[in-house]
Amino acid sequence: MPERIALTINGRQWETSEGTTIAAAIMNTEAACRTSVTGEERGPLCGMGICFECRAIVNGVPHQRTCQMLCQDGMDVTTQ
C-alpha cells in the first residue's frame, strides 16, 4: 500500500497516494486549475509541462506548473 499524503486544496483537506502530481490531485477534486485572462476556467491540457494550463498557487507561490510537481504532505494548493 503506497503511503498516503494529506494536503489542502482550496481550503479543504484531501488525501492522495504518494507519487500523485498536484495537477492530478486538483482534477480529482473536480476543480479547474486557473482562470484565463478573459475569465474562462481552465484545466490541464498536455500533462507534460508545456501548455501552462495547469498553473496554480502552491504554498503561496503562483503560476506553478502543477503537472510537474508531486503532492507533498502538508502542501497548500489554491487554484488561481
Added chain:
Amino acid sequence: MTQHFDIVVVGGGPAGMAAAACAAEYGKPVVIVDDNLTLGGQIWRGKDIPAAARKWQARLDSVSAHVTRIHGARVFSQPVPGVLRAEQNGRYLDIAYRKLILATGARERFLPFPGWTLPNVVGAGGLQALVKSGLSVKGKHVVVAGSGPLLLAVAAYLQTHGAKVLAICEQAQFSRLLKFVHSIVTDSGKLRQALTYKMQTMSVPFYAGCYPVSAGGGKKFESVTLRQGKRAWTIACDYLACGFHLVPNTELAEFFGCRISNGKVAVDKWQQTSILDVYCAGEPTGIGGAELALVEGQIAGYAAAGQQDKAHSFFEERARRRKFAQLLEETFALDPALAQLPQDETLVCRCEDVPYSVLKHEPSWRAAKLHTRCGMGPCQGRICGTATEFIFGWTAGQVRPPIFPTPLSSLGAKPELIELQETR
C-alpha cells in the same frame, strides 16, 4: 557555480538515456539534464514500463560513476558559448559542455475547435500522463480522438484503469490505416503491439476519417460532437482525450542555430546537426517512436564519444526504423478540413485568449504576435504556434531566450569565468 562535462545530454527520454549510457561507457563525464522528475521521458512514465525501459535504466546505472543526473531542470538560455543555463526550483544552474546532445522529444499537436478550452478536454497522451500521475478515471466516460498510433494505446490504457471508452476517432481515412497495417505486417514487434491494443479495445467503436467538431458544456466539458463524412453526432462524456499525433520539440535546436528542415532538426549520419559538436537524437529529428529514438541516441552517444565504429554498427537499424517514421508521417497526415474547425469566437491562443476572428486577418506569425499577443504567453507559442502553422500556414520566427519562462534574476546574471579543462 558552473559544472563542467564533456557531454551534456538535454532530455532524459529513450534517446537521451541511450546517448548518455553509450557515451559514458567510454568514460566520458556525462550529464543528463531533464525537465521531468524521473528519467524515461513521456513514454516511459510511471510504474508500468516495458522491458526495454528497465534494460536502459540498468545500463545507465552500470555507468553511474560517469553520469550525473539533473532532474526538474529546464534549459532556457546560453549565457556564453559552451555554457547552458537551466532553471531548477526557481534557481539557475550553469552547465559547461564540449559536446551537446539534444534529445528534447516531442509533444502532442493540439488543434482548436469550439469548446477545446473547456476543462476536461485534455490531450490523448495528456490524459494518459495525468492518469499515470494519479488522476482517477474509474467509471468515467471518455472519448479518445485525434490522430496517431497513440490513440489506441491511450484507449487501451484508460480501459485497464477503469474508464469506459465510448469511441476512438482517428482523423486519417480508413484506406490510409489499412496501408499502415499492411506495411507493419513484416515488423513483428509493431504488429504484436498494434494487435494487443486492438484486442484490448475490441468493444470500443473505432471510427476512421472522424474528428471532433465541437466540445460542449457550461463551465465544464459535458459532450463532444463528432463528424465522420456527412454524419455528425454528439456523445455525452466526462473527458475528451484529443491529440493530433506528435510534433518534434525543436525550440532548443533552433535556439542554437541548428538547421531545421520540414519541421525537423536536420542531422548528418552521426546525428550531428548543422552546428559542430551539437547532436540531436530521437523525436526532434522526426517522429519515429521509442525504438528509433534509442537507435539514434546510441549513434549520437557513441559519435560524441569519438567511437565512430560503434556508431556505424547501428546505421542499418536506423535506416529500417526511419522507414517506419516515414510511414507514420504519411498515414497520419492531417486532413485539411481540420483547419476549418475553429469558429470566429474559438480561442486559438490559450495563454492570451486570442480568438480566431482576430487572427484570421493577420498575414504572419510575427504580425499576429505583435498585434494580438498570440503566442506571447507563458507557453511561448508551443500550443498555438503549432496550430497556426497548420491553420494559416504560418511559420514561427526566430527562437530567443529565455526558451522557457524563468525568473528575471536568472536571465541577466553573468556566468562565472570558466576555464575548460582537458578531461580526456
